[in-house]
Amino acid sequence: MHGRILIINPNSSQACTAGIREAVAPFAGPGLPRIEVTQLDEGPPAIVTWRDWFGVAEPLCRRIEAEPAEAYVIGCVSDPGLEAARGVTGKPVVGMFRSAVAAALTRAERFGIIGFTEKSLPRQRRALQSMGVEGNMAGWIPLNLPMHVLTDPIAPQARIAQAARQLADQGAEVIVLGCAGMAGHVGVTMEASGLPVVEPCQAGAAAALLAVVGARMPALLSA
Amino acid sequence: MHGRILIINPNSSQACTAGIREAVAPFAGPGLPRIEVTQLDEGPPAIVTWRDWFGVAEPLCRRIEAEPAEAYVIGCVSDPGLEAARGVTGKPVVGMFRSAVAAALTRAERFGIIGFTEKSLPRQRRALQSMGVEGNMAGWIPLNLPMHVLTDPIAPQARIAQAARQLADQGAEVIVLGCAGMAGHVGVTMEASGLPVVEPCQAGAAAALLAVVGARMPALLSA
């Protein structure tokens, strides 16, 4: 029972990678695969444009080919290269965005998303379409803050609280944080909106855990 | 950090409850809430009709009011009483069916469901509609076997394998087991279809774990 789940952050930001690591730390146990987090040093500082989004697919594939694991999580909330990654390994590959939206749908019918910048919307919309759930999105509000402001523990709180309240007013019943860099702001989002909040790093980890535990199950039962 | 997740099987079958307990056992760790499984002794032997489905809502509500927990899982793959249960507690409540379908959508675009009996379809369809994902279902095939055959480790395998292959032919890219009683048949389903398989007891447990860990997060970070 010695496998691991590998979360690959496709951007080169070590701060971002550290934040992911911290967010998923609670998901550990003797019967569970351990979760490791790495990053693409050759990736862009952040996935901002469609060109960035397309561009990280190839290095993601190479990394997966080079690093064996029981499952992989693409550590960016726009799921770049997901389909390509699935083509280079027989192991489960999940994306943080789809995982977070799926988790939201276990909690309520209508979700709202707080996005990083307005440029992320078309990519997240495409993923929502592939899941069939675009019609269940009550709202999508971008923060449009620089990454260093977003990851500050205090600075973005007023803006995030405002977005959270707005989504609640628009009918959201659960809120998805639309960027891995917002993990520190779960509390302010919950308080401001009065709604459950899904943090995508944790959602990706939970989806990968489930995939691994499920795939191990037949062996366990026959043992 | 001493909370628990309570899975409530709304039927009175102890065998079913035991099967759920076994399926979710791997999800344990020092930083995770423990998972406990109980049942409604006053429930029907199985949720077969709509009348059963409506009827367990009230006892589920009373049980939740009587038994504190950090989160609840409704332990039947038609999510009976889900909305009522959410009205009697401020804690997260998830259903096994929605959790399993959501998990499937983290793995692929089109899912197939192996159902218990054809009577389950309308209830599961209603839940799919509430999630918006009815259009992503590639197929739904009922087994129409008695429960004691279904839970036998060997007897239903040929029928399950056939259903799994049929769903693959219909375009399913991932298979959801549509009944808590099929937990022992993950292996045969995977082998027959060559597809990933989602077991709903585990999916419900993972969804509840994520909800609890996420809600604890602000306290952890500020500590």
Place this chain on the structure above:
Amino acid sequence: MHGRILIINPNSSQACTAGIREAVAPFAGPGLPRIEVTQLDEGPPAIVTWRDWFGVAEPLCRRIEAEPAEAYVIGCVSDPGLEAARGVTGKPVVGMFRSAVAAALTRAERFGIIGFTEKSLPRQRRALQSMGVEGNMAGWIPLNLPMHVLTDPIAPQARIAQAARQLADQGAEVIVLGCAGMAGHVGVTMEASGLPVVEPCQAGAAAALLAVVGARMPALLSA
């Protein structure tokens, strides 16, 4: 040709039952089944929560089993227990909400709904999803008035008129009154909006009449 249609009000309000009776009185004729209205004395004063909604299914089923009729109408504009009721009788069972929405779609493409309280929306949305028509709803505006104000002939008129005008502005081409207690306010809704208005007690009665007359038809023709 001595049958009857039984409308069962699942709440215990005699005022509400009387209002239904008055609304459906015009639907009488020598070749038509007579329409009778009764209520669940054991029901809640009103169907306000999901727990109420689930809870009346079982007494509705028992009442239907005890009282023979040619067709049944569930007399609450959230169609509680509809599927369960259909399971205990071979006779037609219709709900007032689905009947009213269906009637609206015979009059125009986009409907608006004036709801009793905002708590009714999720239940009505679920029914709309089952009909496939959620996308044709131009707006849904709750009154959030106490029942005794709502049934007053004068007091709620200004609020209702405002809601009706708002729905017209949002693109509604026909308005559905979303509660059996609003039967006295058809006029103000029509005047304020300039649109056709569907009263759900009447819509349920008409749907049941059609079901009975249709089922009698073969006998008539062969006679």
Place this chain on the structure above:
Amino acid sequence: MHGRILIINPNSSQACTAGIREAVAPFAGPGLPRIEVTQLDEGPPAIVTWRDWFGVAEPLCRRIEAEPAEAYVIGCVSDPGLEAARGVTGKPVVGMFRSAVAAALTRAERFGIIGFTEKSLPRQRRALQSMGVEGNMAGWIPLNLPMHVLTDPIAPQARIAQAARQLADQGAEVIVLGCAGMAGHVGVTMEASGLPVVEPCQAGAAAALLAVVGARMPALLSA
């Protein structure tokens, strides 16, 4: 209380007009508007092509302008000229097709349609789209029989029974007769399928009755 509902058959077939009259005869009562049936003598023998469908709109408008009524029913199960007719009168105008489909949705979630000829499908599909319910259609099966065979009391029964059974197999839970000329075949359709059946002449009449009774209501209540 001396109004009438006028059903206008847009084709010139007197047999068809007589059939409609017979089907709607039961809907009579002292408090109800009387139902009269007429036809367009200048119409085609049947509405077979799109050109026919477009072509009857203008004479329908002229007839409505010439013949006052409390409500109008367009007496063809493809609802020709419906929107134009609504533009020339302030009174309710309903179509038999939309009325029948709406009635089906009060009875079950998935409907099947037995069509006259395969040429009717695109027109009925357009109407279903306008109602938003195309996705709830389980099947559409044309008879492709000549009108004189269709209206024979015996000749088309085997073909109709076969279509009814096929629709049930495809998942239909209620069947809509897709042509006014099939009113005599409600019985065989019910028996063959074991499902409720909606006859469109009656459905149109019931929808118009509801519209008139609802519009009269404010006057009644204030009297």
Place this chain on the structure above:
Amino acid sequence: MHGRILIINPNSSQACTAGIREAVAPFAGPGLPRIEVTQLDEGPPAIVTWRDWFGVAEPLCRRIEAEPAEAYVIGCVSDPGLEAARGVTGKPVVGMFRSAVAAALTRAERFGIIGFTEKSLPRQRRALQSMGVEGNMAGWIPLNLPMHVLTDPIAPQARIAQAARQLADQGAEVIVLGCAGMAGHVGVTMEASGLPVVEPCQAGAAAALLAVVGARMPALLSA
């Protein structure tokens, strides 16, 4: 290679016909069919009501029967009589509205439409439904200007610019001009919105050209 494409303006306005002719003039080449523009002298001055819309179908059919061409374009941005016209010729028939919306979808995901009057919306909505793309419309804003103001080169510019900006704010990524009379205002719409603009006369011409060139292709290749 001597064929022609015939654009038939179904209204009787010679100014409108001239505008169409000017808009499509650039689409000429030695290997392309020539494009000719004509009008229905018996048509209404403009297609304003549903009655107008239905009414031009028959004269359009007669004109097509009388005037041979390799393809036809219905020269009004509500595609009147399209299905009827297709029934009287084996040659391609396209409508300007569907052509313009289709062209918009080659440029971006979400389109906005500037409509002539609010009365056009229901007809354009019906066409969008038949294409399946109603959900991709970000906004629909009518000008509600008289035709002689609309076709003035200067007078309507402020109103058009305002509508264009509003559509951009509503999320439109491309703008469709919703009336053949707006061909002179492509520039102001582009400038005001910063978005690509589709002019429907040109879109109809391009769709017809493609249809003719495609149908000729096998002959070309085998020559």
Place this chain on the structure above:
Amino acid sequence: MHGRILIINPNSSQACTAGIREAVAPFAGPGLPRIEVTQLDEGPPAIVTWRDWFGVAEPLCRRIEAEPAEAYVIGCVSDPGLEAARGVTGKPVVGMFRSAVAAALTRAERFGIIGFTEKSLPRQRRALQSMGVEGNMAGWIPLNLPMHVLTDPIAPQARIAQAARQLADQGAEVIVLGCAGMAGHVGVTMEASGLPVVEPCQAGAAAALLAVVGARMPALLSA
């Protein structure tokens, strides 16, 4: 008026590039931009996998930055890199797949697609979702032939004819050739199915022509 449209074939097959060039040759005229076709020599022999699909985005962007044009067409019927390409130029960029599907919707309501291999389906489905038209696809049938067989003028005809007939049986009213390599088979597809056929190289060219002519229009009118 000296601009050009540049079609960039993202694979390295010169045969494929030549085929595109031949298909678009008819679209030439004195008032039209000339159409040039080039290819990515660094591209894969064909776009077969998702990894190929993601991988050509970056070289496509670089090529567009290096080669000025009035508009660009991505010359592969899965529209790889489309969104990235739009981010590196202010000029119109269209994809052959979206252009072909849009063209199909100008011809009929339901389209069928003959695909290259079954691996293309998920990519084309994603594009259909972005257009909103997935529900209008009557069928999708892959040929699963090697490229050298597909481009043979004779060898694949029987298989193509069979697919075309099957799509017609499934309700397709127009057929889209799902690969640039099938341009020589328009004739057999038309004959076998009796339906209009859209060839994607031509559809992409027509969409780009329309974009350029439309954008030039204001200058023309003010001249």
